[in-house]
Amino acid sequence: MNMKEYSPFTPGYPVPVELFVGRAKQIEEIIKYVRQTSTTGKPENVFLIGRRGIGKSSLASFLRYYVSSKTDFLGVHVFLGRVSTLEEMVQLIFDKILKEVNEQASLQSLIKLFGKYIKEVGLFGISITFAPPQEDLKELVKKFPEAINNLLTKIKEQRKGLFIVLDDINGLTEKIDFANWYKSFVDEVATHFKHFPVFIMLIGLPEKRDALLSLQSSLMRIFRVVEIAKLSDEEVEKFLLNAFTKVSMEVENKAMRIMVHFSGGLPLLMHEIGDAVFWVDDDNIITEEDAKKGVIIAAQKVGEKYLDPKVYRALRSERYRSILRKLGETNSTKFNKKEIEDRLNSNEKKVFHNFLQKMKELEVIEIDKESGPGSYRYVNEIYPVYVWIQSENYKRYSK
Numbered sequence: 001m002n003m004k005e006y007s008p009f010t011p012g013y014p015v016p017v018e019l020f021v022g023r024a025k026q027i028e029e030i031i032k033y034v035r036q037t038s039t040t041g042k043p044e045n046v047f048l049i050g051r052r053g054i055g056k057s058s059l060a061s062f063l064r065y066y067v068s069s070k071t072d073f074l075g076v077h078v079f080l081g082r083v084s085t086l087e088e089m090v091q092l093i094f095d096k097i098l099k100e101v102n103e104q105a106s107l108q109s110l111i112k113l114f115g116k117y118i119k120e121v122g123l124f125g126i127s128i129t130f131a132p133p134q135e136d137l138k139e140l141v142k143k144f145p146e147a148i149n150n151l152l153t154k155i156k157e158q159r160k161g162l163f164i165v166l167d168d169i170n171g172l173t174e175k176i177d178f179a180n181w182y183k184s185f186v187d188e189v190a191t192h193f194k195h196f197p198v199f200i201m202l203i204g205l206p207e208k209r210d211a212l213l214s215l216q217s218s219l220m221r222i223f224r225v226v227e228i229a230k231l232s233d234e235e236v237e238k239f240l241l242n243a244f245t246k247v248s249m250e251v252e253n254k255a256m257r258i259m260v261h262f263s264g265g266l267p268l269l270m271h272e273i274g275d276a277v278f279w280v281d282d283d284n285i286i287t288e289e290d291a292k293k294g295v296i297i298a299a300q301k302v303g304e305k306y307l308d309p310k311v312y313r314a315l316r317s318e319r320y321r322s323i324l325r326k327l328g329e330t331n332s333t334k335f336n337k338k339e340i341e342d343r344l345n346s347n348e349k350k351v352f353h354n355f356l357q358k359m360k361e362l363e364v365i366e367i368d369k370e371s372g373p374g375s376y377r378y379v380n381e382i383y384p385v386y387v388w389i390q391s392e393n394y395k396r397y398s399k
């Protein structure tokens with residue numbers, strides 16, 4: 001029997017550095033700016049945008065690793081997903097810096113910088129956290145540039161600057177407080193500090209960047225925008241090959257083609273598919289059969305995680321649902337409005353237009369310009385598989 005212990009795939013979590021693929025252009029660009037910040041001492045602000053699951057956090061985590069190990073900057077990657085106040089934000093930033101300093105032997109001597117605000121937590125006080133009282137955090141928000149500057153002078157023997165990633169700032173971008181705070185941070189640094197080698201990278205969805213800029217339009221000039229989109233099929237293949245090789249599994253050609261096809265260049269999907277295939281296989285050789293089974297399982301999972309909550313729950317009306325089932329019957333990634341309409345009864349026809357609107361809003365389908373008027377396609381290759389499965393299940397169980 002084959003005992004599998006761990007899957008090399010990490011759906012939903014930043015990919016480990018050794019399995020990271022692609023993004024060469026963006027890495028080169030960002031590292032160039034980091035080096036520039038290091039030589040000129042001028043701060044840099046980048047806004048990294050991209051769809052959910054496209055690989056923003058993974059890129060950031062790769063960059064942080066790269067910056068920390070190949071440049072003279074200290075890198076921290078801070079997740080602000082659940083943060084809604086500036087106090088929580090600065091607390092987390094300094095907490096990450098403290099943890100980083102604590103972990104690196106060469107920086108240990110700097111621990112005392114954090115003074116009385118260090119709290120030991122966890123069993124036997126193994127980990128430490130930065131925990132100042134609320135009033136002091138308020139002060140830190142106000143004097144952020146000064147605090148960072150103090151830190152820089154203290155670490156300058158070891159590190160020339162800071163690389164700070166503020167990930168998942170989606171919640172904050174809609175807060176006028178944050179927009180104004182960032183603006184005054186940038187202004188104050190420009191007027192008060194000649195040498196401020198700090199590289200800040202904000203990460204969020206494209207519309208969140210727009211939200212931030214609409215609150216504080218002068219930020220527009222401040223940010224360099226870096227965008228990431230799908231990976232190429234070659235990159236997906238390279239990733240899958242590396243991942244399976246890492247656990248001594250072989251992949252047959254046909255199986256590879258199936259997995260690459262259904263991943264459709266989306267990093268999240270290549271992990272979901274890879275993971276499902278990994279667990280399906282039982283002889284360390286990935287065959288066409290394994291790949292097909294895995295894709296179905298992955299579709300089921302992805303559908304339940306991402307489609308169910310938004311689509312199947314949002315489209316409560318029975319008419320919408322029966323349209324969706326008829327759409328599923330075609331088992332295709334593309335469809336023409338007219339073609340589907342022909343399969344609908346008169347009741348369904350009445351709401352078909354609204355149905356399509358809704359599906360577009362939910363980011364399940366998009367207009368397919370290349371295929372002419374009335375053409376639509378799913379935003380990825382795996383959603384239609386799920387819609388098809390749902391429609392098959394319905395047929396099976398309603399008989």
Ligand SMILES: Nc1ncnc2c1ncn2[C@@H]1O[C@H](COP(=O)(O)OP(=O)(O)O)[C@@H](O)[C@H]1O
Nearest residue numbers: 010011012015021053054055056057058267268
């Ligand atoms: N360059 C990459 N190489 C390999 N896997 C990646 C890469 N980028 C993202 N992934 C994987 O894709 C999924 C989504 O990535 P993540 O970085 O969390 O996206 P985002 O932050 O944009 O939502 C995760 O499972 C992650 O491991």
Ligand SMILES: [Mg+2]
Nearest residue numbers: 056057058168
């Ligand atoms: Mg992310």
